[in-house]
Amino acid sequence: DTEVTQTPKHLVMGMTNKKSLKCEQHMGHRAMYWYKQKAKKPPELMFVYSYEKLSINESVPSRFSPECPNSSLLNLHLHALQPEDSALYLCASSQGGQEGTGELFFGEGSRLTVL
């Protein structure tokens, strides 16, 4: 199984809503990532979890709250978002540092629209 599964594929929410994006992998990877991708741009790193601990937070606003319940799951909780937060949110996983080749495996993404 070499898949990273993201749900939902599409999400529309108002600025006062609370919602969550979910990501799951069963490759035994110990690092998981959230990226944000705007149209016609490369992905931008938001958060990294390494061995279930938050290791990198790229100065993301607090209205985005990541959670890693276990080594296979990664969530991104959304609250009080702004229309400019509309984007494709990509989850990725990789082997832990020193264990692999540096390859990240990406999911299909969750396309978020904030009204």
Added chain:
Amino acid sequence: GNSVTQMEGPVTLSEEAFLTINCTYTATGYPSLFWYVQYPGEGLQLLLKATKADDKGSNKGFEATYRKETTSFHLEKGSVQVSDSAVYFCALSDQTAGSYQLTFGKGTKLSVIP
């Protein structure tokens, strides 16, 4: 810091034409290099990779060689198909604190017309 520069396009080719997308990088140490492809409405898929100098990555007719002396990783394909229409990202991977940090180029949109 690390950086990746790739030709930005868009690139439009006729079916069966030869494709080159240039990619150069700046990095400390010896990163792994990747080409990722993103088809319309989808996530990123790994197209090919190379982990050390002079390695050649290849997949689906695409090739790229890790050239340390020119710090380049150019993507080539001898005969493109309509189904190759997508955005292609060159990236390098650097190990950091139990995970990997990907640095992406800006992406090159390829359109192949019949």
